[in-house]
Amino acid sequence: MALGNLVFVGTYTEPIRFGTGQVLEAKGEGIYSFRFDPETSRLTPHGLTTNVRNPSYLCFESKGHYLYCVNELKEFQGEASGSVSAFRIDQETGSLTYLNSRSTYGTDPCHIVLDRTGKFVAVANFMSGSVCVLPILADGSVGESSCFIQHDGSSVLPQRQTGPHAHGVEFDAAGKFVFVPDLGMDKVMIYRFDSRHGTLTPGDFRSIATVPGAGPRQLVMHPSNSYAYLINELNSTMSAFGYDARKGVLSELQTVSTLPQEYSEHSSCAEVQVTPDGRFLYGSNRGHDSIVIYSIANDGLLRLVGHESTRGCIPRNFEIDRSGSFLVAANQDTGNLVMFRINKLTGNLTAIGESVTVPTPICVRFL
Numbered sequence: 429m430a431l432g433n434l435v436f437v438g439t440y441t442e443p444i445r446f447g448t449g450q451v452l453e454a455k456g457e458g459i460y461s462f463r464f465d466p467e468t469s470r471l472t473p474h475g476l477t478t479n480v481r482n483p484s485y486l487c488f489e490s491k492g493h494y495l496y497c498v499n500e501l502k503e504f505q506g507e508a509s510g511s512v513s514a515f516r517i518d519q520e521t522g523s524l525t526y527l528n529s530r531s532t533y534g535t536d537p538c539h540i541v542l543d544r545t546g547k548f549v550a551v552a553n554f555m556s557g558s559v560c561v562l563p564i565l566a567d568g569s570v571g572e573s574s575c576f577i578q579h580d581g582s583s584v585l586p587q588r589q590t591g592p593h594a595h596g597v598e599f600d601a602a603g604k605f606v607f608v609p610d611l612g613m614d615k616v617m618i619y620r621f622d623s624r625h626g627t628l629t630p631g632d633f634r635s636i637a638t639v640p641g642a643g644p645r646q647l648v649m650h651p652s653n654s655y656a657y658l659i660n661e662l663n664s665t666m667s668a669f670g671y672d673a674r675k676g677v678l679s680e681l682q683t684v685s686t687l688p689q690e691y692s693e694h695s696s697c698a699e700v701q702v703t704p705d706g707r708f709l710y711g712s713n714r715g716h717d718s719i720v721i722y723s724i725a726n727d728g729l730l731r732l733v734g735h736e737s738t739r740g741c742i743p744r745n746f747e748i749d750r751s752g753s754f755l756v757a758a759n760q761d762t763g764n765l766v767m768f769r770i771n772k773l774t775g776n777l778t779a780i781g782e783s784v785t786v787p788t789p790i791c792v793r794f795l
Contacts, residue, residue, distance in 0.1 A: 434474060434522050435462045435747075435756060437765070438483045438497055438791040444536075445502075447555065447588055447611075455763065455787035459483050459497065459515075461522060462765075462784065464794070466754070469767060469781035477524040480513060484790040487540050487549070492795050493517055494568040495524060496549050498537035500790075504529075510537040512551060512562055514570045517795070527569040533576050534558035539596045539646070544603030548574065548626040552608060557592025559608050559617075561626045574626035581613035584640040588662060589614065595661070596646035601653035605631060605676035609644035611661055616644055618676055631676045638667065639683075645697060651706040655728035659686070659700035659711045666700070666711055666722070668730050682729050686711050686720040699745045704752040708733070708775035712743040712757070719746065719757060719768075721775050736777040739766045749794045758789035765792060 439456025446452065458478040462471040483497040495517055501510040509531045515524040534553025537560075542549055549570065551560045557579040563571040579592035593612035599605070599621065606628060608617040615635040619628035638644050643662025649671070650656065656678055658667040664686045669678040686697055695715030702709050702724070709722045709730060717740065721733040738746075740759025748755050748770070755768045755777060765784045768777040 433464050433466070434795040435464050435471065436460070436486055436495065436793050436795060437462070437758065437786050437789050438486045439786065440482050440484060440500070440788045440790055441480065442482055444482060444500060447593060449587070452788070454482070456789070457787070459486070459524060460786055464767070469769070471765060471767060471781060471784045475523055477515070483513065485539050486791050486793045487542055488793065488795060489542065489564070489568070490546050493519070496540055496542070496570070498532070498540045498551055499529065500536050500538060502535045502555065504531050507531065508535055508556070509533050510535055510553065512537065512540065512549060512570050514568055516568055527567070530562055530570045530572060532560045533573060534560060541597050541599065543599055543621065543623060544601070545623050547623065550597040550599070550606060552594040552597050554593050554595055557594050557610060557612055559594050559597060559628065561628060563626050575628050577619070577628055579610055579613060579617065581610070581615065583612060583614040585662065588612070588643065589641070595644070598647045598649060600649055600671070600673060600676070602673060607647050607656070609647050609658060611643040611645055614638045614640055614642055614644065616647060616658060616678065618678070620676065633675065633677045636678045636680070639663070646700050648700050648702050650702055650724070650728065651704060657700055657702065657709055659697045661697045664695055664697050664713065666709070666720070666730065668728055670728060684730055684732065686713055687716055688735060691716055698743065701746065701748050703748060703770065704750060705772070707772070708770070710746065710748070710755065712738070712746055714742045714744065717741055717743060717759070719743065719755070719777060721777065723775055733775045736768065739779060739783060740764045744789070745791045747792050747794055756792050756794070758786070758792040760789060763787045763789065765789060
């Protein structure tokens with residue numbers, strides 16, 4: 429079996445209270461895996477790793493030997509914290525072996541990425557509004573935190589922005605700077621990263637502000653490392669930035685809606701990704717239940733291509749495969765995965781194969 433054709437899905441296994449006050453009744457049982465056949469466009473069940481608490485967001489070590497997930501919890505080992513768990517991936521079967529878990533020193537960790545060296549993971553703690561860095565040890569397990577930074581601030585919306593809510597972490601291509609969108613502060617925090625010690629320090633330009641009430645959620649770098657794109661959850665917009673890699677500075681170029689002009693019902697944004705060739709950008713709309721598609725011009729500006737239904741409700745997450753040929757969307761509330769083929773000339777999406785059931789899918793990742 430080609431492990432590269434495996435798809436892993438993180439789920440909620442326990443009820444969770446969101447920043448909106450809504451409590452989602454979890455239906456997942458752990459981390460699911462599927463085989464994906466590009467020839468037939470079929471996803472078929474492969475495995476399930478149980479006894480993992482709220483393994484919502486996932487990432488992989490670059491060679492595919494280890495999987496790391498956040499455990500989106502409000503309490504871990506008696507403290508107000510979530511955790512990170514590490515798993516070894518069997519290179520013959522694709523099964524997961526649990527290694528260990530470590531505290532993130534903040535509640536409801538919601539996003540995790542590896543640094544460019546593969547020696548550290550960085551985590552955004554949503555509810556308490558902080559960022560944590562943890563080292564990866566020689567056996568693939570996670571060590572005690574090497575850095576922790578608590579955000580402090582608020583913004584204009586009383587229901588969602590009375591305090592900090594870090595929602596994403598992104599390294600630039602050189603691994604020198606880290607960007608942390610904070611929904612509660614309406615800012616993207618900018619940190620210098622020391623890849624030897626796994627520490628963060630404020631950059632010369634410490635943050636960039638969004639319009640009040642935007643609710644920045646996740647940021648993704650363009651493959652050229654010259655541009656960055658920020659999806660704003662609360663006002664359903666996408667912001668394009670120029671990026672000075674030497675100084676770690678973002679300069680806003682454009683902000684556009686993620687929704688059709690005629691749409692007037694409630695919706696909020698979630699995931700954002702750019703194709704490996706840097707030609708197209710995608711974002712998910714929860715409520716409109718669609719993927720918005722933009723083309724990216726040579727100057728980094730966005731042009732709307734269109735919207736594609738995710739064939740389900742509340743597309744919390746989606747993933748583009750490494751070839752840039754496929755996009756798989758995870759619909760949280762309807763509990764289904766839908767695979768799309770990407771037209772590499774136009775960016776348009778075409779649903780392929782059959783919808784696959786996964787209870788409360790939160791994050792989907794191609795190995």
